Amino acid sequence: MKVYGMQHIGFTVPDLGQAVEFFRSMFGAVECLSTGLIDVDDDFMRRRLGVPGQCRIEDIKVLRVGNGTNLELFQYSGDAGADEAPKRNSQPGGFHLAFQVEDCNAAADRLRKAGVEVLDGPTYVDAGAMEGLTWCYLKTPWGQFLEIVSMDGPLGAERNGQPAQWSPVTGR
Template structure:
């Protein structure tokens, strides 16, 4: 035990993204990506709760959905209504820029599937990294109908970086459908 890190931390519980239309995002993640909807709720607190707890305008409201993506990832989606809301998505190069990477068995087949989905934009063709710490990684980015960027990735076990460290990245087994309803 090194004494570093958050005491008692056992796992990442979820990642969260703010979306412009919660219904559209839930439909996209469940119907196109294959997530399962766990629950929805509305956060409409009185007083300054929203400012104190979420660092947003005190009058902001939020519709929230929690989804399950495969065996280990929970995805929380927020749709805020706030008077000072910025409505421009950050680019990956902007501070706060982000993307969600989905490990797939076949990047090319997944990219082809996404190209056929209405409103989805696949950013170029899949590429394989040929040298460096993640040689063998095959990947391509895509954008949702509202512009959020995601990545398809297949980084096989045994990447070159593993020769330099004992750290291993999570390697999924089976498909998401193998884990439906699993806890």
């Protein structure tokens, strides 16, 4: 199998309009695709998507944010657990998305001024494998964790001979 790279990350949000507006206004996202209602039967939902049969996809929107992996956002109906908060990073299945920005400190200030819940930081890593990384966590209006990062050059691991991570800045 030849793998080219990651094409998209998909996740479910409680309010698709709110999510699209958040990524558009805070990160400059552009909507590339919208499906509208996916009209299929219960068996399709169970067998092809692994969700309860009564669930339906109300809409899917694919967003492009800068030079990186696409975001595929789903809004479902019919799931009794839909009001549960997203998992924390410490729980299996918990995750976050990280966006590389030019200046993490300036980006965190901008997000805070826009009313986004930004956790403590940004934090600069001055030693070890992540030396040279500035990072900060934040939360979307629906509680999903995101991260913003900036780097002042290759990280410590790369300077010590490890393979370089892919970068949306260089495209390699």
